[in-house]
Amino acid sequence: MRAVKAVFFDLDDTLVLTEDADKEAFCRVAALAEELLPPGTSGKQLIDDWRPLFHASPWCPEGKVEVEAWRAQLWLQAMARQGHEDAAAATLLQQCFSGTRLERYRFGPGVEEMVQLLHSCGLATAVITNGHRVVQRLKLEACGAARLFQHRMLVGGEEVAVGCGHEKPHPAIFHKACGLVGCLPEEALHVGDSLIADVGGALQAGLAGAIWINRGGARQLPEGMQAAAVLSSVLELPSALRELQVLPPE
Template identity: 45%
Template sequence: MARLGAVFFDLDDTLVLTHAATKIANDAVKAVLANRAPSSNADEVVSAFLEGFSSSPWDPVGQVDVTEWRARIWHVALQKWSVQDIELARDLQACFDRERMLAFQWAEGVEALVRELQNQGLKVGLITNGHTVVQRAKLEACKAQELFNVILVGGEEPREKPYKEIFLKACELAGCDPRESVMVGDNLSTDIQVV
């Protein structure tokens, strides 16, 4: 049996409680809506946004900047309440991004766990899927570069998790054989399981 050389972690809802940060950001957006578009139903505007976001969180052909793309999703959500204000939509996205990044911090115990693994001689890496701009902002918010030996963003690689290529690259960067590594995540199908 090979010795363990590296542990790789997923980011969202594994090391950071992303859903909790998103809720904080959505609550901040609702406060902006209550002030600037009081005739709208803030809960339903956010729900409409989330519906549009879940089907296409960024421009699938890469022609529109991700922040502008998401502002346009807010704009569509606002239009359901007859609010025709693209600047408000952009402000909602800016508010969402700002508040989410302020709340985007390591879950309790993460830093101590990573340091302990490193103290035991293990390389510790982070492999996250998603749009490069979005994931890099998250990594900066939680200061991931100060904690991890290896960081890979799926959107910057030819194939993201769960495909083996990104894991092989992580192992190469960590200087370990793939048989000497483990991946820790919160979602079997997006973290390691290729169907």
């Protein structure tokens, strides 16, 4: 392995536990729905009906509808499953969801210190995150990522929006990150929780290696896919980098 000069990070459920922020947001939305909608409305059922709609199409594929308005329409579709139609309530539910997520969207304890340790050892860092350009930029702002990563942050949705860029797992976004920090692909590692976007993408781009965050250890690496290390938390990264001889021994 060529000497590693940079470490790239995924954002959601790697540097920030987005899943935990989502859980809090869903709790608040469920409670609000039962306040705003007619008696007998199930907040839990509303969430269960909204999730597949969101995962199928989290924003307007043609880019013609603003993302918050699009997601409010998904809440409207979900409440229709229980026989309700209240556009104003749908807007309030989306505001509750996105607002709560941003309130909770912070680097976990120890994450900033871990990244600063990498900097002190001479490693450059950057963030490569997929998602809607507006949503992801708000998340990056909420957790103060620009300060920690010296504005070296790439958002897949922005890359696609300009018409000539790509999201992960396309090699181009990893290569652009290399250009931001001034290293070759084989001089960078990438850390993330997605097997396809992060691990597969980094390997396809010719990076020195991919480090997989497998929170809870419930998943398995597919046969034939290799990771330089498998961690349950990004906070284990310094130890893994020492084992890979990227960082000096303690």
